[in-house]
Structure formats: structure tokens, C-alpha cells
Amino acid sequence: LPFMDNLIKQKKLKNNIFAFYLADLLNYGEFSSIIFGRVERKRMKSKFLYANVSSESYWEIEIDDIFIGGVRTNYCDQLKAETGKCGVAIDSGTSLYAAPN
Secondary structure, rough: OOOHHHHHHOOOOOOOOOOEEEOOOOHHHOOOOEOOOOHHHHOOOOOOOOEEEOOOOOEEEEEOOOOOOEEOHHHHEEEEEEEHOOEEEEEOOOOEEEEOO
């Protein structure tokens, strides 16, 4: 039984959610963290965004584009033209985020 499912089954959480924060240690001196059962709103840059999972086998969601340093890359334009979609994997169990290449 996965860890999160086990916590839910045992009713150990206030809410059946988890949140993670990936800090920019070099610029801010903070540390990354994971929180179970709640979120720290002070660390949120926006409201919650719910997205449908397009591939449950790899926690993939559809995106419109990728921004780097606040600049739109138009990365998805060609991919959407060729395949009709552009998605990314958002797996908190890995140390990276993956987008199609």
C-alpha cells in the first residue's frame, strides 16, 4: 500500500492532501519541504489549480506552454500541431520534471 494511501486509510490526516515546496536554496536560503494533510498558504504563488490527469501511468497533465524566467517558449506549438497535445509529468516522487522533447 503506498505511503499516502496508508495515511488516508488510517485517517491520520486532517485533509487527504499533501503539498511540496521546492525552494531556490541558492537565492533565498530556504529549504524544500513536503507537508501532509495541509498546505502552507504563505508559500503559494497563486490559488489552487486543479488539472485533469491525461495519463495516470505517469501523472501527466496537458499544458499550453512552458515559461522560462517568465518568458513564453512556444514549445508546445509544434508538438500540438503534430500530435494534438502537449503534456508534462508532474511526479513528486522524482527529482525532475519531464516534458516532451
